Amino acid sequence: MSSYKTAGSxxxxxxxxxxxxCWVSLTTRDMRAAEEFYHAVLGWEWRTGRLGDEYRFASVGGVPVAGVSAVETLGQATAAWTPFFAASSADETVARSRERGGTTAVGPLSFPPGRAALLADRDGAVFGIWEGELVADWQQWRRAAPAFMELHTRDVFxxxxxxxxxxxWASEGAGSCEVHYEGEEVVLRSQGDVVARIHAGAVGSAPDPAIRPHWQVHFTVDDVEACARAALAHGGSVLRGGTRATEAAVLGDPDGARFVVDPWPVRGDA
Structure with a gap:
């Protein structure tokens, strides 16, 4: 994953x-369409790293912010954005997940200079973990394309x-994330930033993947309405919102992967 480095990083x-x-990655059937779409909607530039043409890196101002991998066929799976969480040991994290009822889809696999795995929690929400050198300085990544993650699940606690x-989370280790319960949500903070939220309301057996437990990636933008118009103009869809600058919009890319654009500042950081 971290095969793209900027000068001076x-x-x-x-x-x-x-x-x-610490990273977000898109799985899609059509790499070229994805690159054109996200360049138009979010202003991202694209380049290839050491992983070759099948994994491309998006950047903002020279800082890598996301990746996209091309998969010719996804079978019954849908194109989707996946958040990756930083781990001190991929092997230990995978083992702890299995012990607690999670499942392992892929890995851990080595992608020098690190290791990655793709997991699902007890309710089936898919996420990744990464051990090793980060693609970019974490604070640079947060500033270049401010993002946070939301887990929609059945049981918040x-x-x-x-x-x-x-x-x-909430351990005594150096740099551990803080966990706060705010109403019926769980809010995760790292270095003072809101980086994730957990909501209730998902239905495990729902036929719509947007209703089943899942992680949703949010990107903060200056102009939600402009992003919505660009999405429609480049083969995407506006699934909710997009008509008011002060409200978030749920967008879909040409392959159906869903994400959210939020007006600045990041929700929860205001």
Missing amino acids: QDITSSSVVGAP DAAIFYAEILG
Whole structure:
């Protein structure tokens, strides 16, 4: 994953922000369409790293912010954005997930200079973990394309316990994420930033993947309405919102992957 480095970037490892989201990655059938769409909607530039043409890196101002991998066929799976969380040990994190009822889809696999795995929690929400050198300095990544993650799940507290136990949330370790219960939500903070939220309301057997437990990636933008118009103009869809600058919009890319654009500032950081 971290095969793209910018000039002057520091070698920051996952251990420095353990438990926090540290990367987002898109799986799609059509790499070219995805590149054109996200360039138009979010202004991203694209380049290839050492992983070759089948994994491309998006950047903002020279800072890598996201990746996209091309998969010719996804079978019954849908194109989707996946958040990756920093882990001090991929092997230990995968083992803890399995012990607590999670499943392992892929890995851990080596992608020098690190290791990655793709997992699902007890309710089936898919997420990734990354151990090793980060693609970019974590604070640079946060500033270049401000993002946070939302987990829509059936049981907020059960989910919070699962992730806390496998990712070290609210532990005494250096750099551990803070967990706060605010109303019926769980809010995760790292280095003072809101980086994730957990909501209830998902239905495990729902036929619509947007209703089943899942992680949703949010990107903060200056102009939500402009993003919505660009999405429609480049083969995407506006699933909710997009008519008011002060409200978030749920967008779909040409392959159906859903994401949210939020007006600045990041929700929860105001």
